[in-house]
Amino acid sequence: MDSQTLMMLSEKYVANTYARYPIVLVRGKGTRVWDVDGKEYLDFVAGLAVCNLGHCHPRVVKALQNQAEKLIHVSNFYYIEPQIQLASLLCKHSFADKVFFCNSGAEANEGAMKLARKYAKEKMEGDRYEIITMEGSFHGRTFATLTATGQEKFHKGYSPLMPGFKYVPFNDPEAVRKAVDTKTCAVMLEPVQGEGGVNCPSEGYLKGLREICDEKGILLIFDEVQVGMGRTGKLFAYEHEGIEPDLLTLAKSLAGGVPIGALLIKKGIAESFRPGDHASTFGGNPLATAAGVAALSAILEEGMLENCEKVGSYFLSRLEEMKKKFAFIKEVRGKGLILGIELKMEGGSIVKEMLQRGILINCTMGNVLRFLPPLIVTREEVDQVVETLEEVFNKI
Numbered sequence: 001m002d003s004q005t006l007m008m009l010s011e012k013y014v015a016n017t018y019a020r021y022p023i024v025l026v027r028g029k030g031t032r033v034w035d036v037d038g039k040e041y042l043d044f045v046a047g048l049a050v051c052n053l054g055h056c057h058p059r060v061v062k063a064l065q066n067q068a069e070k071l072i073h074v075s076n077f078y079y080i081e082p083q084i085q086l087a088s089l090l091c092k093h094s095f096a097d098k099v100f101f102c103n104s105g106a107e108a109n110e111g112a113m114k115l116a117r118k119y120a121k122e123k124m125e126g127d128r129y130e131i132i133t134m135e136g137s138f139h140g141r142t143f144a145t146l147t148a149t150g151q152e153k154f155h156k157g158y159s160p161l162m163p164g165f166k167y168v169p170f171n172d173p174e175a176v177r178k179a180v181d182t183k184t185c186a187v188m189l190e191p192v193q194g195e196g197g198v199n200c201p202s203e204g205y206l207k208g209l210r211e212i213c214d215e216k217g218i219l220l221i222f223d224e225v226q227v228g229m230g231r232t233g234k235l236f237a238y239e240h241e242g243i244e245p246d247l248l249t250l251a252k253s254l255a256g257g258v259p260i261g262a263l264l265i266k267k268g269i270a271e272s273f274r275p276g277d278h279a280s281t282f283g284g285n286p287l288a289t290a291a292g293v294a295a296l297s298a299i300l301e302e303g304m305l306e307n308c309e310k311v312g313s314y315f316l317s318r319l320e321e322m323k324k325k326f327a328f329i330k331e332v333r334g335k336g337l338i339l340g341i342e343l344k345m346e347g348g349s350i351v352k353e354m355l356q357r358g359i360l361i362n363c364t365m366g367n368v369l370r371f372l373p374p375l376i377v378t379r380e381e382v383d384q385v386v387e388t389l390e391e392v393f394n395k396i
């Protein structure tokens, strides 16, 4: 089917929740994708931080093929081999002692918040259920995660929201200290805010939050749905700070493009979930977790973290050079391969211009161009994006 017909059918039959660009992508390999008409694009969106390994990584494809021929799904009534393997690998390479599997970032965050409340009921004094989250945060689209999200634009039209949330400014540990009261059970945040405009923690901020949580006896939850699995140059963003959270959520790139979510839990807290307390039909499904084992192994064994760090700092330095040339660039920021250019004007038309030139980038918050290439990206590909961007900027 040609692209016009496909887009017409999409308008007719698919719910209108996305503002889409007028291309139909049908194939991907590494850092490239192709549309139905055969046009090639360099992909610096990577499914919004899902395709960290690049598109159709051979190890993920092979794992899916093998697993699909063996067993696609069984209930969590039974033990599941690749689920056990992925949980073991995640625990071996993180602070965690136990993993709960689900299917998306929102679901992982739901699990984290449910566990925080359950743990509070069992282990904290008084009735503690409130969770402090950050302004500018993004935690998902279910009712609880939508409420946890500290951005009013996502709340509009959905009131009444869930009770039990409080918002404070990002990068302000004293605001958290002041907000904690006798109802607080946890502080939840993204160590680098993605949807909120690529906002990095200032030095000592995360450590400060860890200290406050320890002092007050409450939990620290990191949402690494977007920045986990190598995006910042370490497997998990918390590793940059020399601290550990109590709970951590993952999704997006955990299974190399196959839907999955995970809640990583420390010993002593994990015990508050007992059989029947929480569940998901598809959570930890054989197909998804087999892909997860392949994806995590590839990240760890194929030099992707090193490449992310190296190419990421090269990319950042090229963006910083650009800032000197164009007065409408307000700020350049990011870590590893989650980078952003904050503009003094709207960035939507720039994304469209780049698309026409065969490069996929994203704009968040209306004026922050966001770059999330696969972790296998090369300096040459970064050069191509920077040079094309300069061409577009020169026309402004």
Ligand SMILES: Cc1ncc(COP(=O)(O)O)c(C=O)c1O
Pocket (backbone or CB within 6 Å): 048, 103, 104, 105, 106, 107, 109, 138, 139, 140, 141, 190, 194, 195, 223, 224, 225, 226, 227, 251, 252
């Ligand atoms: C930090 C963060 N948390 C949670 C989510 C929600 O994930 P999902 O769309 O898989 O539910 C996202 C999605 O962009 C995210 O960036």
